[in-house]
Amino acid sequence: MTASAVLLKDYRAPAFLIDQVELRFELGETGTRVSSRLQLRRQDSAIDALHLHGEQLELLGLTLDDKPLPAHRYQVTADTLTLFDPPAQFTLGVETLIHPELNTALEGLYKSSGNFCTQCEPEGFRKITYYLDRPDVMARFTTTVVAERERYPMLLSNGNPVERGELADGRHWVRWEDPFPKPSYLFALVAGDLGCVRDQFVTRSGRTVALEIYTEHDKVDQCAHAMASLKKAMRWDEERFGLEYDLDIYMIVAVSDFNMGAMENKGLNVFNTKFVLARPDTATDADFLGIESVIAHEYFHNWTGNRVTCRDWFQLSLKEGLTVFRDQEFSADMNSAAVARIDDVRNLRALQFPQDAGPLAHPVRPESYIEINNFYTVTVYEKGAEVVRMYQTLLGREGFRKGMDLYFQRHDGQAVTCEDFCAAMADANGRDLSQFMRWYRQAGTPTLKARGEYDAAQRRYTLHLAQSCPPTPEAADKEPFLIPVAVGLLDRDGSELPLRLSDETAATGARVLELTQAEQSFVFEDVPAAPVPSLLRGFSAPVKLVCDYSDEELLFLAAHDSDTFNRWEAAQQLGVRAVLQLLAVRAEGHAWSLPSTLAELFARLLADDSTDPALLEQMLTLPSEAYLAEQMAVIDVDGLFAAREFLRKGLALHHRAAFNALVERLAVHGAYSLDGEAIGRRALRNRCLDYLASLESALVHTMLSRQLESADNMTEQLAAITLIAHGEHPARLAALESFYTRWQREALVVDKWFTLQATSKRADTLKHVCTLLQHPAFNLRNPNKVRALVGAFCNNNAVRFHAADGSGYAFLVERIVELDPLNPQIAARLLGALTRWRQYDAGRQALMRGALERILDLRGLSPDVFEIASKALAG
Incomplete structure (x- = not known):
């Protein structure tokens, strides 16, 4: 096939705007009739035709100002409806027939598991009716849904319910009105026989908002955590960003057939069941945390995506990267901030860094696409979130909040660009951030090289930084980025040294350096002895750090750094070195042995009873195969797997007693709890079991069987059945069959x-x-x-x-x-x-x-x- 690309440089403002939309859906089992009344006005007098998007539609009727439109005044193709020479302002009536019951792509309006549901982002609305299906056309919607009452007692759409009634033929209807203008991608409709969990939230201004979560009737007992998460997110957004919910009702519908994780349609969020349903016996700790995060993410979109949306799909990270950052900050505040940050970076490195290094590399704001669905990527989302985080790192939390306030003040109700967001940040803080925009325009993961130099006679420490970025499909040569580098210097006792740059008069603590050139040097005065630098603290920029640390310095940082991310990072780098060392040894024809530095690291960690168990579990986790693969010019699939498994088993043998002792000490007695300490204890215990399982001993097989049989929660059950299934447990097949039968x-x-x-x-x-x-x-x-x-x-x-x-x-x-x-x-x-x-x-x-x-x-x-x-x- 051939397909043409859509280019950012070709963007043109819409020639027509739509102010009001009235929709009527008559839902049927073998077809659905959709009637729309669009109030349009011309914006560009030079354009003499209106081109509406439409796909897989059967046109039944067309009127202009309530009069039938003659055939010579319009033309229909496979993907457009064109009106010739329309007036400057008019009402267009369109009636279409669609077939949700045949829609397997799950875009537009589809029927699944007996219910009607929509997914309109990015371009699904054009499969419902003819429309200007683009994000910069924002209109106020009124939607009437008509369906058989017995089959579809719940009829939901955007906004507030304003009227309802009965029809003589057994059907009923509900009319919804959304007072806020929105693009068509935020339209939603759900109809079905669903159970509902109800609650309410009182906003900071005293308004009461009705909260409703819909799902299958036999799953309503699994919605309590989602509801609690929603209320926490609403309160957090008021306290952190001063943002209050704006409708009378907020609804979530959980569906089992959904292409995405969730969708932020105004007032009616449609969710994959995976991110709503949870009970301790059916969902893991990770599931509970994931639900909390995604519930918050979609709620936060109410302002960063709905009230202020994207001018075009090239600006997708304007809403997604920003909202991912907001849900990351929320998760860090609700749970272990250290572990939350580690999880964010691990995900970025495992998924986004490889994308940046491959043929699908693209900037946070792409320059072109063939199919916009393909740009819902980790670069747009996760790297986009890191770009937003860098604003906060550069400006401080208070400065970032000032920028957000100005952004909403300027652009509420508008469809805007990444430049608009940057301008709000810059103007609110009196900063020139023009160089920072390169993060939106340039693809690839920059490499940050760091080298320290200490002058004992002058008591001076110089940190030399250099940046480079490899060529990617969109550009071979890259301009220097503005990279915030958070640093601290540690003395030999592990204490933080006060920092004073050569042009400063007073010393302060750890700080953020701004690298703006290809190479820069930063000179610190009054440094009493050669320090150990703690670099890129909190992963202050999405870069690959190259620093010639010795093994001893990495061990030191893992033990003493006050930055918890860098403690974990030091342990990870020792793990990376151990794997690569084994591969080098094998290439030389020598036998493998457990690297002494890694063995020592684990000895220290396993003897540490002061570190948060959740953080300790992260530090005891070996680097993933995906991250290890990124360290190789040619990926050695079999070698990486073998080396990592050798280390896993070698560490288990070397520290068997310590692992066993932790398993016993961390055994949970009493009812399941979702508090941070309990989550950390379960994670650490299961990590120890993972190491012990590599030994395939009868004792460990018994331990796993007991945990599988006695656990009152899915976290421990799933850990046990996974280790049983992946190993040589004598009851492996029976355990798998039993687990399926039970669930x-x-x-x-x-x-x-x-x-x-x-x-x-x-x-x-x-x-x-x-x-x-x-x-x-x-x-x-x-x-x-x-x-x-x-x-x-x-x-x-x-x-x-x-x-x-x-x-x-x-x-x-x-x-x-x-x-x-x-x-x-x-x-x-x-x-x-x-x-x-x-x-x-x-x-x-x-x-x-x-x-x-x-x-x-x-x-x-x-x-x-x-x-x-x-x-x-x-x-």
């Missing part, structure tokens, strides 16, 4: 069951995954099931997916062939596993390239998959 009616637990099997490193995993495709619980049309089984295998099981015979690649091609006609979005996301083919050895390169070529040869290939495959091959 087969809980779809989200079944998803975990699929994933733990798909991520097993056992040699027969692919064969087993292929068998699971035929399991009654698997459904190719359900995105959660596809992600849980196929996605987990291809993205989270490197050693088996990248099997040297190419069987993993062939498996993925088969799934793309099946999925692309059903759901192109999900198919395209799966294809990401093949995009970095150039980073592997010659044999795997040829196999991966061949898989991509086979995909491109498919007839009727969607733009979603075509864009990913073609860019991967060209990169």
